[in-house]
Amino acid sequence: MKTLYTRIVIVYIITVMISLVIGFFTLTLLYREILGSEQEEMFIKQGKGIITLFREFDDMSELKNVANELLKPMLIDFTIYDSEGAPEVFGTVKRSISEERIQQVLKGGVYREEGSDPNNPIVGLPFQKDDKQYALFVYVSDSDLNKDAYQVIILGFLSILISGSILILIVSRFIVKPLTKMTQVTQELSKGNFDIHLNWKRKDEIGVLARNFDIMAEDLKKLEQMRRNFISDVSHEIQSPLTSIRGFSRALREKDLPSAERLEFLQIIESESERLSRLSGHLLQLASLESDQHTFEPKVFSVDEQIRAIILKLQPEWSKKDIQFTVDLPKTYIVADKDLLHQVWQNIIYNSIKYNKDGGTIGIRLTKKTRMAIVEIEDTGIGIAEEHLRNIFERFYKAEQSRSKKNGSGIGLAIVKKILELHHGNIYVRSKLGEGTKFIITLPLKNKPKR
Template sequence: MTENIQADIDAVNHIPMVSTLLEVICRTTGMGFAAIARVTDTKWVACVVRDEINFGLVPGGELKLETTICDEIRQSGEPVIIDHVLQDVQFQNHHTPAMYGFQSYISVPIFLKNGSFFGTLCAIDPRPAKVNTPEVIGMFRLFTDLIAMHLNTFEKLAQSENYLLKEQKLSKLQGQYNRELSDANAKLQQAIEAGKMGTWSIDPVTYRVTMSDFIKELFGFPLNEEIAIERIVEAMDPEYQQTLTDILTDAIRNHKDSDIEYPITNIITKEQKWVRATGKLFFNEDGSASEYSGMLMDITERKLDEEKQAMLAAIIESSEDAIISKTLNGIITSWNQSAEKLFGYLESETIGKHISIIIPEQRLKEEELIIGKVRNNQRIDHFETIRKTKSGREISLSLTVSPIRNEQGKVIGASKIARDISERKLSEERLKNYAEHMEIINTIGQVISADLDTQGILQKVTDATTQLTGAAFGAFFHNQINEKGESYMLYTLSGAPREAFEKFSMPRNTDVFAPTFNGDGIVRVDDITKDPRYGKNSPHKGMPAGHLPVVSYLAVPVKAKTGEVIGGLFFGHPQPGIFKQEHEQLVAGVAAQASVALENAKLYDEIRVLNARKDEFIGLASHELKTPLTSISGYLQIIERGLAPEDRNKNFIGKALAQVNKLTTLISDLLDVSKIQTGKLPLSYTKFNLTELVKDVAEMMQPNYASHKIELQYPEMPVMLNADHQRVEQVVINLITNAIKYSPGADKITITVTSDNEKARVSVKDFGIGIDKDQQERIFSRFYRVENLASHMSGLGIGLYICHEIIERHKGEMWVSSELGKGSIFAFELPVNA
């Protein structure tokens, strides 16, 4: 082919019905731009163009070869047909789509008979299209063959003119051209019908209509009949009938081209179709109108597809979720309005860009994971992650990622639905923080409530709240008068050495501290140095030199139930804005619990003092009472010995002695209680046979308790024990006495002695009234008496307490097992070698 570009353009334009050929391409594929181009070593030149989308190229328009993929097409000799350019690997690193704004692309090479590369037949559109089908590929190959045939014939004719061949050769070539042209027209008609198109014409004078069989079949007309224009109009949707009539009339009268889309109904099948009719007025040599003709194409599938696409687009655009599509290489290919709102990028700013523009650097590996699953045809549901906006702000998202497949089922990209879950995450975080804070407060409450030492309570509170608030240091100033008469003493400190405060005077009721010490409420300031209350008092006018740096400031009063201010918790940090609303709530919660704990500690101290005084009084009173009782007992014994056996006063003296002995025992018990409380109960360890001790006590007590038989069960071997003989005997006597006392309706008790290599056990079983389970735990408490027996059973409630203390001081154990109405078993164990 000649290197004269203009000659090549002329050659292409001489191809019969070349414009119709491009129209067929656009109508069949839905592409908005089609062209036949000459391609040289340096450039792409448009020869014939059909432009329905204002692409901007006209015949003679040029593109640099490097901005196209024509060189690759020339080398491979294969067509390139792509439904979605931005999702295809051939264009991954190519800037042509971004430069010219197209997404669907068809380009088929044109080779002449001598094997030389002429150019391409191509079509493009800014929208994705479904054109990669065998039918479309076959049609394009047919068209390129037609074009090549015409160009070859034109080349021969041109050569004959250039070299002035004889008239007969030119005639021969012209005949050959006409035959080839006839063949080409036949092939073109086949291509037109394959593209669901037909031809029609109207006589502008008579309005006689002729049409191809394809159109007749489409309307349901008989193939062998001539069809009046009125029948065509009647087959149309009534809404479009007048419009079509007006357009045709106007086109014929005013010599205009026509282009209209409208629905029709097949008169036989009643099936509705959509068609597109294009028409052009042709003229005779004298200028009169000869024919108004054109093409009609079945566009039903396109209309249905457009409806689906429009509905899908409407759904996508109206969705509150961001919907994004991308290639397998991460190139963004679509971006809906919600994505614009969510990420702050306009669609024009993202199409063709990599998805990493919205992924934080530390999460880039997630994209590899997601794409890996998509490549394997896997869907990802509700993947929660973090992405970033145009401004750099990070947002929490829930992603659903699905593979995008082409018609062959091959995965070519991914669709992402991104839902903003920032509010939900924030709520979850708040709920989690609230639960954690409540748990912390409860834990702190349990810890401080278990402590009855004021210093310990306040130190735990200060340490915990300093940690909770993230303060650099925290302190508790106690509203307590010290020996110097000073109030608001530094009681506890956390996060800083005590020396950091001791060189400064205690805080006063300045404007900053007054709200806390007066109990007016919590004070939280992001920067205390900028607060209007700061720096108003002499001599420091702010913080003293050398003071710990304080910018963030938080102070919480600790108040008693009465409203009295116990003190204040103060927190500081050298950076601004550290303390938040949640810190106020946390510290206030802990402060309330601390207040209760401090009151409990105060009450405990008061009770401890009272108990100490009481124990001191009991000890003193017992000593004072024991001396005269001893004298009374002695005098009564002397009187008793001096009385004759028959003297009736001797019985009264005996009863008086028994009461004195009972009183002496009670006083001894009170003395023991006093000794136990002061830790002065002496134990004298000796080695003895426990079995013999129990037998001796039973034999001694049996005559005094004729109502009950004391049964003994013990091993044959001696049960040797290293303990205080007198105190163990005291325990056994007390248990036997209680067993008989609290089983008035029974006639026996059972004492059992057992032992192993390490421990010896004594149990006393009665068959009496028993003890409620809820009272058994308190039965060994000091001065405790079983509630339902207190009114009619004598006693101070100290006997079992003394027994329990004696056994525990021997490093033993004592317990009770009882069932109401069936009796009780009191038992103790002592180590054999204490």
């Protein structure tokens, strides 16, 4: 019972057996009811014919000869009782009939077997001859005929059970075989072997399951690769500033180091420490957002004013590159977590400044459609190649070498994506290499946390 194959076979066989038992009893009842009533009618009809024949013969021995010839193909026998209860048997079998039944018929009653022995039906008919009362009892000459019929039914049901069980064994193995194969594949997956595929062409539910299984294996393979890349990227991001800190800390031990260089090294150590702090903060925040335990505090605020405040906050950055802003921000109130959305706008606008060219432009446009607020942020920067667009929201993903040189951790957009998901919003990106990038953010005007 530990295997699915055994369970399926046992359940199927038990189901077949129950169905056969129900069918047998149903068929038996119908057989008794229909065949029993037909036999009674036949016995009555034949009994009337025998009575007519009996009345035409005065010689009992002559009647017996004629009756025996007639009874052979009819498979019935009969016994005639006179008014004294003396029997005269016609045929090969004498049935034991109670005195009570004989007297009942002699008195003019018709007797029908009510099923005490359905294999031996009997009918009793009264009649008169020469002013004498007689009783005729008609019955089956071979009582084993009905028993044989029951045996045929039983053998038929047994043959159905045996052949059905064999077919169930074969079909169940065919059903369970793919699941057994999936179990083997699952064991391989648990060992870290993701280069396995079922590749079944079946169109039934098992075929759909197999195809979904292949998709799952492929996703697990990608997830494992992402995990390895994540560990590698985190190690690299941490190792790089640690190496700088260690190197410059050793340099500071030099007694003859000029004060100007000492100050420069201290600034570098401070800068790398801040970089480590930002990285760890981003990782902790992303872990908090993904664990669905992050505090979500929606409230009504003006999103256009929030974006304007961020543009002003970043003025030192865009002023150094002589970047021009074109802003179309009509008054728009939304219900959202103000602090979380602040990170979204700051990250995207800061990236637009960071990867823009000197003297470039950034356009920010806010529109409302039905119940959604749509914010478009477009720059004239270095752009992103098309093959990298689908991956830019992954952790530590860096689309271009030119971007990686700008000390980005590659985790900011992953945080942006998660924050927008918590707000039931979304983010899309369009970009052409060398021409610029456009981010499109959609947010519902009223919000509840996504859990």
